[in-house]
Amino acid sequence: MKRSIIPLTVTLLTLLFFYIPIILLVAQSFNASRYSGAWTGFTLEWYARLFRDRNIWMALRNSLAIGLGATTLSMVFGTTAALALDRYRSRLQRTHYILIYMPLVIPDILMGMCLLLFFVSLGMKLGLLTIFLAHVTFCISYVAMVVLARLQDFDHSLVEAARDLGATRRQAATRVLLPLLAPGILSGGLLAFTLSIDDFVISFFVAGPGATTLPIYIYSMIKHGAPPVINALSTILLFITFALIITAQMLTWKKEKTT
Amino acid sequence: MHDYLVFDHLTKRYGALKAVDDVSLSIEQGSIFSLLGPSGCGKTTLLRMIAGFEKPDSGRILLNGRDITQLPPNQRQVNTIFQNYALFPHLSVCENIAFGLKVTGHRKADIERETLRMLELVQLERHADSKVTELSGGQKQRTAIARALIKKPNILLLDEPLAALDLKLRQRMLMELDLLHDEIGITFLYVTHDQSEAMSLSDKIAVMNEGHIEQVGTPSQIYEAPCSSFVAAFIGDTNFFDGAVIEVKDSEYCTVRIGGFGDVLCYNDKKLRVGNPVHLSIRPEKFAISRNLPEQRKGRNVLSVTVDDIVYLGTHTKYWVLLNDYRVEINQQHMRYQLDQIPIKHNEQVWLYWNADDGYMLERYCEDDEEMVFQPPEEIGDNPEPTEQHNEEE
Amino acid sequence: MKKNSPSFSGRFNPNEILLSAPSIVWLILLFAIPTILIFLIAFKSADAYGNISTHWTLDNLRALANRHYPMIVWRTFWLSCLTTALCIGGGIPVAYFMARIPRKGRNLLMILIVIPFWTNFLIRIFAWKNLLHPEGMLKQVLVFLHLVAPEQPLLYNPWAVLAVLVYSYLPFAILPIYAAAEKFDFSLLEAAQDLGARYSVALRKVFLPGIRSGIWTAAAMVFIPALGSYVIPDIVGGAGSDMIGNKIAQRAFINRNLPEAAMLAGALSLTVLLPLLIYLFSQRRNKHQLLTGTPP
Numbered sequence: 001m002k003r004s005i006i007p008l009t010v011t012l013l014t015l016l017f018f019y020i021p022i023i024l025l026v027a028q029s030f031n032a033s034r035y036s037g038a039w040t041g042f043t044l045e046w047y048a049r050l051f052r053d054r055n056i057w058m059a060l061r062n063s064l065a066i067g068l069g070a071t072t073l074s075m076v077f078g079t080t081a082a083l084a085l086d087r088y089r090s091r092l093q094r095t096h097y098i099l100i101y102m103p104l105v106i107p108d109i110l111m112g113m114c115l116l117l118f119f120v121s122l123g124m125k126l127g128l129l130t131i132f133l134a135h136v137t138f139c140i141s142y143v144a145m146v147v148l149a150r151l152q153d154f155d156h157s158l159v160e161a162a163r164d165l166g167a168t169r170r171q172a173a174t175r176v177l178l179p180l181l182a183p184g185i186l187s188g189g190l191l192a193f194t195l196s197i198d199d200f201v202i203s204f205f206v207a208g209p210g211a212t213t214l215p216i217y218i219y220s221m222i223k224h225g226a227p228p229v230i231n232a233l234s235t236i237l238l239f240i241t242f243a244l245i246i247t248a249q250m251l252t253w254k255k256e257k258t259t
Numbered sequence: 260m261h262d263y264l265v266f267d268h269l270t271k272r273y274g275a276l277k278a279v280d281d282v283s284l285s286i287e288q289g290s291i292f293s294l295l296g297p298s299g300c301g302k303t304t305l306l307r308m309i310a311g312f313e314k315p316d317s318g319r320i321l322l323n324g325r326d327i328t329q330l331p332p333n334q335r336q337v338n339t340i341f342q343n344y345a346l347f348p349h350l351s352v353c354e355n356i357a358f359g360l361k362v363t364g365h366r367k368a369d370i371e372r373e374t375l376r377m378l379e380l381v382q383l384e385r386h387a388d389s390k391v392t393e394l395s396g397g398q399k400q401r402t403a404i405a406r407a408l409i410k411k412p413n414i415l416l417l418d419e420p421l422a423a424l425d426l427k428l429r430q431r432m433l434m435e436l437d438l439l440h441d442e443i444g445i446t447f448l449y450v451t452h453d454q455s456e457a458m459s460l461s462d463k464i465a466v467m468n469e470g471h472i473e474q475v476g477t478p479s480q481i482y483e484a485p486c487s488s489f490v491a492a493f494i495g496d497t498n499f500f501d502g503a504v505i506e507v508k509d510s511e512y513c514t515v516r517i518g519g520f521g522d523v524l525c526y527n528d529k530k531l532r533v534g535n536p537v538h539l540s541i542r543p544e545k546f547a548i549s550r551n552l553p554e555q556r557k558g559r560n561v562l563s564v565t566v567d568d569i570v571y572l573g574t575h576t577k578y579w580v581l582l583n584d585y586r587v588e589i590n591q592q593h594m595r596y597q598l599d600q601i602p603i604k605h606n607e608q609v610w611l612y613w614n615a616d617d618g619y620m621l622e623r624y625c626e627d628d629e630e631m632v633f634q635p636p637e638e639i640g641d642n643p644e645p646t647e648q649h650n651e652e653e
Numbered sequence: 654m655k656k657n658s659p660s661f662s663g664r665f666n667p668n669e670i671l672l673s674a675p676s677i678v679w680l681i682l683l684f685a686i687p688t689i690l691i692f693l694i695a696f697k698s699a700d701a702y703g704n705i706s707t708h709w710t711l712d713n714l715r716a717l718a719n720r721h722y723p724m725i726v727w728r729t730f731w732l733s734c735l736t737t738a739l740c741i742g743g744g745i746p747v748a749y750f751m752a753r754i755p756r757k758g759r760n761l762l763m764i765l766i767v768i769p770f771w772t773n774f775l776i777r778i779f780a781w782k783n784l785l786h787p788e789g790m791l792k793q794v795l796v797f798l799h800l801v802a803p804e805q806p807l808l809y810n811p812w813a814v815l816a817v818l819v820y821s822y823l824p825f826a827i828l829p830i831y832a833a834a835e836k837f838d839f840s841l842l843e844a845a846q847d848l849g850a851r852y853s854v855a856l857r858k859v860f861l862p863g864i865r866s867g868i869w870t871a872a873a874m875v876f877i878p879a880l881g882s883y884v885i886p887d888i889v890g891g892a893g894s895d896m897i898g899n900k901i902a903q904r905a906f907i908n909r910n911l912p913e914a915a916m917l918a919g920a921l922s923l924t925v926l927l928p929l930l931i932y933l934f935s936q937r938r939n940k941h942q943l944l945t946g947t948p949p
Contacts, residue, residue, distance in 0.1 A: 004853075007746040007747070010743060010747055014823065014827075018766070018823075021784045024783060024784055024790060025780040080672045080675055081676035083672050084669055084676075092677075096676070096677055099684065102926070102929070106877070106881075106922065107880060107881020107898070108881060109882075109898045109921075110881060110921060113905065113918040114690065115683065117690050118683070120705065133683060136683075140680065155343070158348075160345070161345035161346075161347070163311070163332040164339045165338065165406065165407070165410060168333055168362075194771065200774060200775055201884060205902075215773065215775055218775045219775055222778075231783070237772070241768065245767065245771055
């Protein structure tokens with residue numbers, strides 16, 4: 001059967017489109033020339049400068065603290081939400097579902113604006129706390145959706161089997177449901193953590209002066225700072241991301257092979 | 260033997276649908292009892308009510324005289340083999356089996372001893388530490404059985420336990436179940452839609468249809484003396500005839516006129532009188548056909564018919580013969596070496612004969628049930644369903 | 654029926670309340686109320702210090718009508734539409750290709766497509782700023798090929814914004830379309846050809862309808878965030894490439910006029926939320942189709 005070469009071509013072009021900017025960025029980070037264009041020699045100068053920049057470490061620390069906090073809380077709230085949504089079919093759950101669903105689909109800027117107005121109206125001081133609250137809000141939805149998807153594939157007769165064998169409701173939940181749901185909750189948490197670390201728009205709206213997360217710091221560097229240092233920072237972040245994704249993939253592949 | 264498990268007027272509705280409709284039944288201790296019926300007949304709902312996963316809207320369930328209707332599943336002395344076994348994928352075979360004792364806080368030594376005993380019973384000693392995902396279908400089932408039996412249940416509930424297995428394995432597991440039952444002697448309540456499983460395993464069968472019980476009896480009672488057209492058609496193949504009594508011969512026999520077929524002699528166990536309508540079910544294997552006119556005997560019906568279709572099946576041959584509007588299915592056992600016989604051919608005129616004792620008068624009859632009886636297609640696109648020809652006579 | 658016994662009755666059971674309460678309370682407080690707040694504050698006025706006064710006004714509504722908003726709304730709309738069209742146009746062949754190659758290749762391609770999606774949003778935009786830089790490599794190549802005049806800037810125009818929008822949202826389009834294509838039974842295409850359809854016709858009449866749900870999901874996944882774009886035009890767009898998002902941010906942070914920003918945000922949420930709410934209520938629950946196939 002003859003096959004069109006269009007899909008292959010488009011796929012290759014898409015990959016080029018995806019990777020050319022990234023590859024150039026990495027190359028630039030080792031370029032001695034301050035402004036992009038000509039290659040004037042290999043240097044690690046930008047990396048050295050990056051590591052001397054104390055503000056970056058502060059911003060990173062803030063991001064990690066907010067990310068870990070928001071992830072932990074949203075894993076709990078998201079899981080309970082998913083359990084309720086999966087188990088009950090009431091009016092309350094329909095409303096609940098819409099509440100969970102909407103933050104996923106509305107543009108970030110609207111979410112940022114909503115929360116900014118809310119915090120301002122309450123007279124709250126904008127800062128790390130408000131960023132944390134905002135992050136939990138959107139992380140709950142992501143965790144809930146991931147866990148809900150797992151629950152829909154979940155064989156509910158396993159819980160019945162546990163009850164049948166004499167387990168109380170609580171035992172069935174802790175010995176069967178939660179251990180089997182744990183991978184789902186963890187991957188929901190991982191997603192929440194990534195999104196929290198990555199978020200700029202919402203954080204920017206509710207940050208107020210002084211509270212700086214890593215993306216906010218990168219933004220101000222892009223707007224005002226020295227490009228080569230950002231190149232260096234970007235390269236490091238890219239490699240961390242690559243490493244994480246590849247490790248995660250290796251783990252899932254390995255798991256697929258054994259089961 | 261006394262009534263061990265009793266259903267007392269159980270009813271369960273889902274919205275407007277009555278999944279279980281006023282079911283009363285009692286099951287003897289130590290027997291294998293089957294609930295048999297097509298999907299959606301309510302057998303699984305009934306099972307789930309015994310296990311405690313569903314609460315009936317009305318009625319009671321008594322186990323050994325004690326009302327268990329409202330007890331939660333974990334407090335019932337009843338255990339279930341689930342359709343897909345529902346083995347815990349995060350636990351090993353051994354941990355799966357031990358689960359029921361662990362959650363109820365037994366001593367460690369007891370748990371270990373019992374688990375070993377169970378592993379031995381189902382011959383899975385070598386797989387004690389395997390993951391359940393690595394087991395074959397049969398091993399999974401044995402694990403599920405061991406996991407349930409370790410609880411020493413009063414009743415073992417089996418929810419279509421063989422449905423996930425292929426035919427050969429199914430037959431083997433059926434025998435294993437039977438042996439297991441002989442060994443441990445507790446009551447089995449077996450839910451299935453497969454009549455051959457139910458027939459080969461059960462002491463008694465309840466045939467269910469649309470939420471109610473059609474008939475309860477031993478496998479041979481259900482097969483030979485079905486009370487309704489549903490039971491007759493659901494279990495095995497059969498031929499339906501309808502007519503009316505025209506003459507009562509003596510205390511045992513009567514003559515029934517079947518329009519378009521003939522006047523046939525019937526065993527009159529229902530003590531019908533002249534003019535009473537009759538619905539007759541005659542199993543295919545009760546008929547015989549032959550090229551030569553069979554000798555006349557008391558109680559034998561003989562009719563001349565035309566062979567319409569022949570399917571050779573090794574152990575026996577299926578014939579469909581025509582007589583006016585009736586198309587009758589016949590199973591002729593091969594008692595002799597077939598290649599020595601001159602085969603009966605398509606369109607040949609043959610004699611159809613059977614004993615008056617071998618037909619059975621149905622108490623209830625529903626036309627829809629005829630559709631369950633298998634009919635080979637006639638010429639494609641030729642004429643409508645043969646069942647419709649029956650209807651025209653009425 | 655077996656899995657969940659329906660509880661349609663008005664009374665809730667205590668377990669349900671216990672499980673639902675944390676997320677419901679949190680989301681009502683930090684999502685539902687703030688959303689309503691937008692529409693209230695949109696009708697307030699701002700005082701000279703950038704605070705929200707207690708005074709009710711229709712000024713912000715009137716402000717929507719005049720000045721250069723219509724131009725910006727129009728630009729936001731056509732940029733979003735074009736982005737959606739390009740993403741779906743590119744997503745379909747890629748998804749088709751991925752669905753037809755062996756599993757190993759699929760996994761690899763999937764990773765390659767997901768990596769840009771997982772890299773920091775700002776870094777992706779910054780990479781493009783580098784690429785399109787007046788002294789950057791792309792510019793030099795294009796000038797060398799005589800495709801672009803040396804004095805013509807690549808950055809700071811709506812086309813740069815479009816390129817980066819497509820770059821950012823293409824993975825969002827590929828993944829749901831691929832999820833649908835993966836489930837598609839490709840023997841249907843052979844059946845169509847067997848019945849006399851040319852391959853292109855089979856693709857159009859059998860494959861495209863077969864992955865329709867994926868395409869709709871992709872469209873929603875691209876169009877809605879594109880409407881709310883703010884950072885992309887802010888970094889690679891110039892003065893003439895502002896979108897609604899930029900105006901919201903400007904009113905909020907530069908002019909310190911929160912009520913007018915709220916009015917803009919309110920108008921944007923109405924255009925996004927209303928169709929969505931109608932969709933959600935009409936689908937009842939259990940259909941989170943908009944999400945199926947989205948990245949984890």
